[in-house]
Amino acid sequence: IPSGFLGALVGGFLAGGIMLLLKSVFKKLPKSLDGIKSILFYPVLGVILTGFAMLIINIPMSAINSGLNNFLAGLNGTNALLLGALLGGMMAVDMGGPINKAAYVFGTGTLAATVATGGSVVMAAVMAGGMVPPLAIFVATLLFKNKFEVKDREAGLTNIVMGLSFITEGAIPFAAADPVRAIPSFVVGSALTGGIVGGLGIKLLAPHGGIFVIALTSQPVLYLLAVLIGAVVSGVIYGLLKRKEA
Template identity: 45%
Template sequence: MEEKQSFFDHLLDGLNKMIPFVVAGGILMALGFAVSGAGAMSYPEEGLGTFGQVIYQIGNKHAMGLMFLIVGGFIAQSVGGSNALLAGMVGGSIASVNGSTFLGAVISGFFAGYLVKYMEKVAIPKSLETVYNILLLPVISTAVVGLVSYYVIGIPVAFIMNSLTSVLESMQGGNLILLCAILGAMMAVDLAGPILRVAYFFGVAAVVANPGVPQVVMAAVIVGGMIPPLGMALASTIQKKKFTQEEQEAGKAAWILGLSLISEGVIPFAIRDPKRVIPACAIGSAVAGAVIAYFNTGTTVVHGGIFILPIPGAVQNPLGYVLAVVIGTVVAAGLALLLKRDVPTEAIEKITEEA
């Protein structure tokens, strides 16, 4: 197995594997609400519920409910190889029931990975290698990770997660506006890099902690990630003389990418003029996040961009969502055009070729 170089590489392995579970689970839960309303959450103890209740249950328990198991397991696998997958999944599963949730799953995953990595280096007599690898290693590693997850990780991390949730829930008015503005800006400053991912998973943690409850910070994160490609798409459409032919073509694709919350659509613009494009987009995203908070616009899903709007119950106050997208896009585009050098397209192309 190729050795990864950083803590962040291992973390991203787990987080990237987790995203489809969160996205699918959140959208299915919203669909369950759309069909059965608040009754979707009341699944009967015996027999099948209504169609809406079943859809909600599939999303909540069988998709989103697996996210901690997945993130713990695949972080462990990234660190310690396939032999660490089981212990990491067990640690993540325990995190889902002892209150340590997302952070607990991450810590358990790293602990499992490094534990198995160490255990594989232990000198074992050749005659016992098969028994050790097939029986002893998985049993011992799973037992140790499980016990540590229950007795060491669970209580303090659950306290931290509950405290963070309480602080988040207590934020109203100006505090919430400032928080959402910061999260929006974080979605735009590093071209879909680690800062964006920190902001994104902060929003995801809020949704996970309160399933089915619209989260303003998640809406701010989603809209903040949409603004950079949309802002540059608008700028390259209304002021073509400031952009090369290649950038103009990238702008056409950026419309769809931005509406779909694929922030990478801004990269063709930012890599050529980062000092102007990135600040413009960050300010536009911050404004969009503030608008989201001002209108108390929340969402129960964690991805989907503009396409979550038609899902009943997915977005609280859809008008605020649309206004945030429009205002943030206009601000980002306007600042980009104000800051960008007004030089002929041919000159920009020549500069690009020389670089």
């Protein structure tokens, strides 16, 4: 359905709410019917009600999804630097959440149409931006050791692998612990990296893989340099803003 990933996200919450409602409605049924509730009432009614509810939810969510995609598509081409910066920044806002996935899905959607021309600049910016937050954690824990506990410094080493593998979620524990300082720091570096990649017109042929698909970029050295610049900028900002552990 045209509501895409964002509609699916809302649908997941909607399904959970409907199941809770059904449990409330059927809680007074005799215990002898407990078995049939689990294998018949909940799954059948849950699917039917969620399906019909999604017909309604699909209307506004389709408009939101289409509007977002049209806006991003309108920035393509001559505005590649701006588009790269925007998508790179989106990858660091929630690191695996709906904003991150909206940018990622948009990036993967450009791959099929760009294979014949050497890959997608959009996908390259998305992946580069997503690699920055975990690498920024390593930079911050390396340069500002006195502000992090031992366990956090050890996690910083783990985040090297996470970042190089394009697993943005590695930075989530740090972002969750200090969102006011961490998330803006990550967004700045990721947006910078995405903008550099977009401005240089670096292309990528793969939807995932991080450093392991670096050979599928049009300019591997510059691509890695863009990621490094963003990681250092984010790491330094985060380190400067972070309060020293008690």
